[in-house]
Amino acid sequence: MLKTYSLLIEELSDYKxxxxxxxxxxxxxxxxxxxxxxxxTDPNTxxxxxxxxxxxxxxxxxxxxxxxxxxxxERVFAVKCAxxxxxxxxxxxxxxxxxxxxxxxxxxxxxxxxNVSENxxxxxxxxxxxxxxxxxxxxxxxxxxxxxxKSLIFDDLRINEALLETLDxxxxxxxxxxxxxxxxxxxxxxxxxxxxxx
Numbered sequence: 001m002l003k004t005y006s007l008l009i010e011e012l013s014d015y016k017x018x019x020x021x022x023x024x025x026x027x028x029x030x031x032x033x034x035x036x037x038x039x040x041t042d043p044n045t046x047x048x049x050x051x052x053x054x055x056x057x058x059x060x061x062x063x064x065x066x067x068x069x070x071x072x073x074e075r076v077f078a079v080k081c082a083x084x085x086x087x088x089x090x091x092x093x094x095x096x097x098x099x100x101x102x103x104x105x106x107x108x109x110x111x112x113x114x115n116v117s118e119n120x121x122x123x124x125x126x127x128x129x130x131x132x133x134x135x136x137x138x139x140x141x142x143x144x145x146x147x148x149x150k151s152l153i154f155d156d157l158r159i160n161e162a163l164l165e166t167l168d169x170x171x172x173x174x175x176x177x178x179x180x181x182x183x184x185x186x187x188x189x190x191x192x193x194x195x196x197x198x
Contacts, residue, residue, distance in 0.1 A: 049123045055081070061082050063157070065131035082101075085103065095151060109163055129172050133187075142183055153196065
């Protein structure tokens with residue numbers, strides 16, 4: 001269970017020195033620091049459920065979400081998340097794994113995010129179309145044409161070509177203008193024009 005420092009101080013108010021008690025609980029592996037003022041009590045908590053509380057507002061996206069949906073073959077070890085207006089990449093190395101946060105345009109941020117709840121925890125994760133657009137948007141350098149885009153999609157990201165056909169093209173078409181991105185424009189042109197399989 002996630003607990004804030006202030007909640008722990010309140011819960012441990014019967015102790016002579018609650019701050020010392022918290023330090024001892026951390027040393028005894030009864031509490032696990034996530035970030036300043038935030039702790040987790042269960043060492044087996046799914047790391048995905050800690051991503052948004054660690055750095056908010058954010059949601060799981062990029063290769064982490066693509067792997068979750070089976071769009072890429074590799075398991076992703078860092079939990080990569082989208083944020084906005086932070087102006088710099090953030091990185092947290094915790095007992096639960098490595099978390100990385102990267103901005104996407106504020107105009108695109110609020111759409112196609114889903115809450116998945118289990119055992120009192122909730123994770124926020126992009127739908128597969130949104131996760132793919134976030135990833136293409138953030139890829140560098142900018143692609144210049146469909147040939148370079150295909151290399152990015154199939155060689156660099158290793159997107160499953162068959163599963164690419166399961167994407168909702170209308171969602172992609174609706175979301176794409178929110179990114180103001182050449183990469184995203186070329187991807188949509190290729191996807192809608194059936195040019196990814198030439």
